[in-house]
Amino acid sequence: MEETTTPAPETAGKDFIREIVEDDLATGKHAKITTRFPPEPNGYLHIGHAKSICLNFGVAKEYGGTCNLRYDDTNPLKEDVEYVDAIEADVRWLGFDWHGKYYASDYFGRLYDFAEELIRRGKAFVCDLSADEVRATRGTLTEPGRNSPYRDRSPEENLDLFRRMRAGEFADGSRTLRAKIDMASPNINLRDPALYRIRKAHHHRTGDAWCIYPMYDYAHALSDWIEGITHSLCTLEFEDHRPLYDWCLLALGLESRPRQIEFARLNLTYTLLSKRRLLHLVTGGHVRGWDDPRMPTIAGLRRRGFTPEAIRDFAERIGLAKRDSVVDVALLEHCLREDLNRRAPRGMAVIDPVKVVLTNWPEGKVEELEAVNNPEDPAAGTRKVAFSRELLIERDDFREVPPPKYHRLFPGSEVRLRWGYIVKCEEVVKDASGNVVELLCTYDPTSKSGEAGAARKVKGTIHWVSAAHAVPAEVRLYDRLFTKEDPNDAPEGQDWLTNLNPASLEVRQGFVEPALVGAAPGAFFQFERLGYFSVDPDGTPGKPVFNRAVGLRDTWAKIEKKGRTA
Ligand code: ATP
Ligand code: MG
Numbered sequence: 001m002e003e004t005t006t007p008a009p010e011t012a013g014k015d016f017i018r019e020i021v022e023d024d025l026a027t028g029k030h031a032k033i034t035t036r037f038p039p040e041p042n043g044y045l046h047i048g049h050a051k052s053i054c055l056n057f058g059v060a061k062e063y064g065g066t067c068n069l070r071y072d073d074t075n076p077l078k079e080d081v082e083y084v085d086a087i088e089a090d091v092r093w094l095g096f097d098w099h100g101k102y103y104a105s106d107y108f109g110r111l112y113d114f115a116e117e118l119i120r121r122g123k124a125f126v127c128d129l130s131a132d133e134v135r136a137t138r139g140t141l142t143e144p145g146r147n148s149p150y151r152d153r154s155p156e157e158n159l160d161l162f163r164r165m166r167a168g169e170f171a172d173g174s175r176t177l178r179a180k181i182d183m184a185s186p187n188i189n190l191r192d193p194a195l196y197r198i199r200k201a202h203h204h205r206t207g208d209a210w211c212i213y214p215m216y217d218y219a220h221a222l223s224d225w226i227e228g229i230t231h232s233l234c235t236l237e238f239e240d241h242r243p244l245y246d247w248c249l250l251a252l253g254l255e256s257r258p259r260q261i262e263f264a265r266l267n268l269t270y271t272l273l274s275k276r277r278l279l280h281l282v283t284g285g286h287v288r289g290w291d292d293p294r295m296p297t298i299a300g301l302r303r304r305g306f307t308p309e310a311i312r313d314f315a316e317r318i319g320l321a322k323r324d325s326v327v328d329v330a331l332l333e334h335c336l337r338e339d340l341n342r343r344a345p346r347g348m349a350v351i352d353p354v355k356v357v358l359t360n361w362p363e364g365k366v367e368e369l370e371a372v373n374n375p376e377d378p379a380a381g382t383r384k385v386a387f388s389r390e391l392l393i394e395r396d397d398f399r400e401v402p403p404p405k406y407h408r409l410f411p412g413s414e415v416r417l418r419w420g421y422i423v424k425c426e427e428v429v430k431d432a433s434g435n436v437v438e439l440l441c442t443y444d445p446t447s448k449s450g451e452a453g454a455a456r457k458v459k460g461t462i463h464w465v466s467a468a469h470a471v472p473a474e475v476r477l478y479d480r481l482f483t484k485e486d487p488n489d490a491p492e493g494q495d496w497l498t499n500l501n502p503a504s505l506e507v508r509q510g511f512v513e514p515a516l517v518g519a520a521p522g523a524f525f526q527f528e529r530l531g532y533f534s535v536d537p538d539g540t541p542g543k544p545v546f547n548r549a550v551g552l553r554d555t556w557a558k559i560e561k562k563g564r565t566a
Contacts, residue, residue, distance in 0.1 A: 015320040017055070017261055021063055021231060033065035033230045034099075037091070038220070040072045041083040041204075043275030044290040044297040045090045047311070047332070048266040054315035055263070056233055057096035066099035068227055073105045074219045076203035086290070090298040095308045104214075104223050105205045111214045111222055112166065114252055115177060115195060119158045123251045124195060125151055126161040127178045134176075137183075138191055144184035145191045151180060165198055168211045172198050177212075181247060189244045193217065217241050221248040224258040232258045235265040236324060266318065267326040270480040271296045272487050272496070286500060287481070293536075293547045294481040294504050304478065305524050305534025305549025307343075310336040329480070334556030336549060340524055340532045345373045345380060348418065348463040349527040349546070351475045351510035353392035355467065358423060360442045361389040366466075370450060371419040383515050387420050390467040392511055394529075397462040398439060400428060407460035409439065416461040418528060422447035463528045470511035474545045476536065477506040517544050524549065 014022070024030045035056040039045060045053075060067035069091060071084060091098070118124035127150045129137070139145030153161075165175055177196035185191055195218045200211045221244075224232045232245075239262045249257045266273065273296060281287045281295070290297050293304035301311065314335040318327050348371075367387045374380035393409070402410040409415045414424045421443040429438035447453040481487075484499045491498070516525055521537035531551040539545035 016322065017231070017233060017263060017320055018059060018062070020259075020261060021059060024230070025063060030230045033060060033063050034068070034228050035060045035065065035231055035233060036068040036070045036224065036227060036229050037098075038070045038072045038104075038223075039087050040075070040078075040275075041080060041087060042075070042078040043083060043279050044086050044295075044299055046273050046275070046278065046296045046298065047268065047271075047301065047314075048273040048296075050094060050298060050311050051266045051315050051318065052233070052235070053091055053094055053096060054312055055320065057091075057098075058312075058315075059231070059233075060099075061096075065230075067096070068100045068102055068229070069098035070101075070223060070227070071103045071105075072216070072220065072223075073103050073203070073205065074214055074216060076199060076201040076213060081204060086299060090302075093302060093308055094298065094311060100227070102223075102227060103205055104219050105203060107219070107223055107226055108206060108210055108214070110226060111219060112212075114222055115214075115218075116159060116162065118179070118195070118251055119162060119177075120155050121251065122155055123180050124158070124177055125153050125180055126158050126165065127151070127176050127192075127194075128174070129176075131173060134194075138188065139183070141188070145188075147183050148178065148192065151192070162196075165196070165212050166210075168200065170198055172200055174198065179218075179244075179247065179251070181244075187240060187243055189217070189241050190247065193244060217244045218248050221245040221258075222252075224260075225249055225254055225256075228256070229258040232260045234260060234262055236262045236322070237265070238262055262322070264321045264324045267324065268296065268332065269326055269329045269485045270482050270487065271329055272482070277496070281481075284497075286497070293476070293549075294478050302522070303534070303536065304547055305340075305522075305532060306336055307339050307524070310339040313339065326486075328556065328559060330556040330559060333550045334554055337532065337552070337554055340526065340549070342376050343374075344524050344526040344532055345515075346371075346375075346526045346528055347513050347516040348385070348465055349473065349475070349510055349512040349516060349530065349533070350392045350394050350463070350465050350470070351477075351508045351527075351530065352395045353465075353511055354395045354398060354436060355438045356391045356393050356423070356464070357438060357440050358389050358391070358443045359426070359440050363389060365389065366469075369419045385419055385513055385515070386466045386469040387417075388466045388468055391417070391464045392467050392470060393417075393439075393462055393464045395436075398425070398436065400436065407458075408462055409441075409460075413460075414444075414458045416447070416449070416458050418461055418463050419449050420464075421445070421449075421453070422456060422458055463530075465511050465513050467511075469514060471514055471517045472543060473510055473512045473516075474539070474543065475508045475510045475533070475548070476545065477508060477548045479504045479506070512544065512546070516546075517541070526552075 037056045057067045127148045137146040176194040178192045181190045183191045196212045242260045245260050291299035291303045368384040369387050371385045398409040409425045416422050423441040423443045427440040431437050447456045481504050482499045483501045487499045488496050519535050521535050523535045532549045533546040536545040536547050
């Protein structure tokens with residue numbers, strides 16, 4: 001894996017793609033720009049696709065152009081309608097809308113006509129070599145390939161054979177239509193590449209209408225041309241395919257050709273961005289589905305609690321480069337934290353509870369404390385939180401034997417309960433096996449937050465819920481899905497699955513204050529001191545389920561600071 005990069009905190013100026021677009025508009029090469037996002041409907045979109053979506057739709061929007069959604073559905077075997085629906089939902093959720101929605105398969109008729117035209121122009125031929133024979137004659141990086149013995153067939157013979165290929169007269173793999181370019185080209189993609197292959201397979205949209213299917217490079221270039229795409233933005237692995245892309249358009253004498261421009265694909269630490277691998281995680285039962293909150297899919301990130309704003313911000317910050325690199329996943333988390341810090345209502349939840357009894361609080365008395373909903377947003381207002389004699393606090397906020405500098409609860413110590421009073425731990429109650437079951441505390445009636453009592457300071461403040469008022473909730477804590485920064489880096493003889501993190505999901509049964517209950521799936525909150533959580537659709541009104549989207553500790557801010565001082 002390449003070196004992990006630290007993008008500049010603020011990307012200064014325009015990226016190279018926007019520079020090209022501006023130039024093309026300024027010189028009048030194009031009056032209006034058109035881009036496209038061309039997913040293959042063979043899986044769910046992931047965060048890498050989000051980068052491409054933000055780029056294609058973003059550039060079109062910024063420069064008054066349009067962006068199409070085009071399904072690159074030229075491979076009949078791997079595609080599915082489920083994926084088509086999911087892709088549309090994801091693009092919309094990210095905040096974008098397409099000008100036109102197209103399928104490469106809509107163009108099969110025109111692509112076929114173009115192929116006949118190439119044959120008539122003497123630029124394509126039907127080849128009878130098998131896949132193995134083609135491979136054997138293709139040459140290597142240092143050696144030229146050899147011409148196919150079928151290369152000099154006449155256009156008439158080629159047309160006849162090609163039509164019979166289409167009519168289903170020949171078996172899969174027995175013939176291909178190949179471009180006639182140059183078997184000695186240093187670019188192997190130009191050594192008479194296949195344009196069409198025979199595949200007697202049912203297609204999810206065209207059914208059994210076709211038994212020959214166009215190859216990616218050919219279909220892509222011509223689909224772009226048909227839609228009037230001006231800038232065809234794709235990832236770097238297609239750089240070597242650009243000459244073939246251009247060849248297809250030039251060989252047909254097409255005017256106003258789209259320009260292909262490549263940018264670096266997104267790689268993220270601790271993350272796999274390959275639909276094939278992600279599919280394997282789903283079918284192998286390693287995750288609960290494409291939208292499992294540990295998945296880097298848009299659907300997974302959404303369920304986890306990511307917002308479109310955070311993802312768009314991330315796409316902007318990583319910028320565009322012409323060289324592959326790996327982005328620290330901490331940056332993605334940082335973007336979410338920044339967004340939710342501004343917008344998430346706060347609330348209190350205890351996910352590993354231990355009981356606190358305030359022995360000097362009258363039985364049955366309930367006091368409504370005033371709590372601020374979001375200190376970052378005064379408009380979010382305040383709410384009432386019930387305070388009573390029996391409370392729950394986080395087990396980790398108590399130590400019988402406190403480590404140095406521990407400012408929370410331990411025998412004899414004082415701590416402030418958020419929005420409430422200062423309490424003192426007087427006695428620890430244990431069960432027969434020595435587990436702490438209850439903490440007997442006293443509260444200081446003169447220490448109430450927001451009043452004169454707020455002046456009395458103690459070093460620690462902890463969160464809590466009132467035992468009688470809190471609602472039981474399932475809380476799902478997620479960790480990275482892979483233990484290795486590069487999940488593909490597996491020991492000899494093992495594969496990437498060995499890098500799966502066995503502790504990537506931890507389920508806790510906790511309690512939340514009532515204000516956190518009742519929000520629709522997807523709503524997000526900050527659980528004070530614990531992190532940002534989203535409402536999972538698995539929950540019910542009586543038993544909500546929350547996903548930890550991201551913790552509060554910002555590892556990225558640290559990385560950035562280090563980068564600046566270095
Ligand atoms: P995968 O390798 O995950 O299967 P793909 O490239 O085959 O992805 P496509 O559906 O063909 O997936 O991709 C649609 C668009 O998204 C293409 O233009 C592709 O270049 C872009 N894209 C895919 N992965 C990334 C990524 N990691 N970073 C940026 N763009 C990406
Ligand atoms: Mg692909």
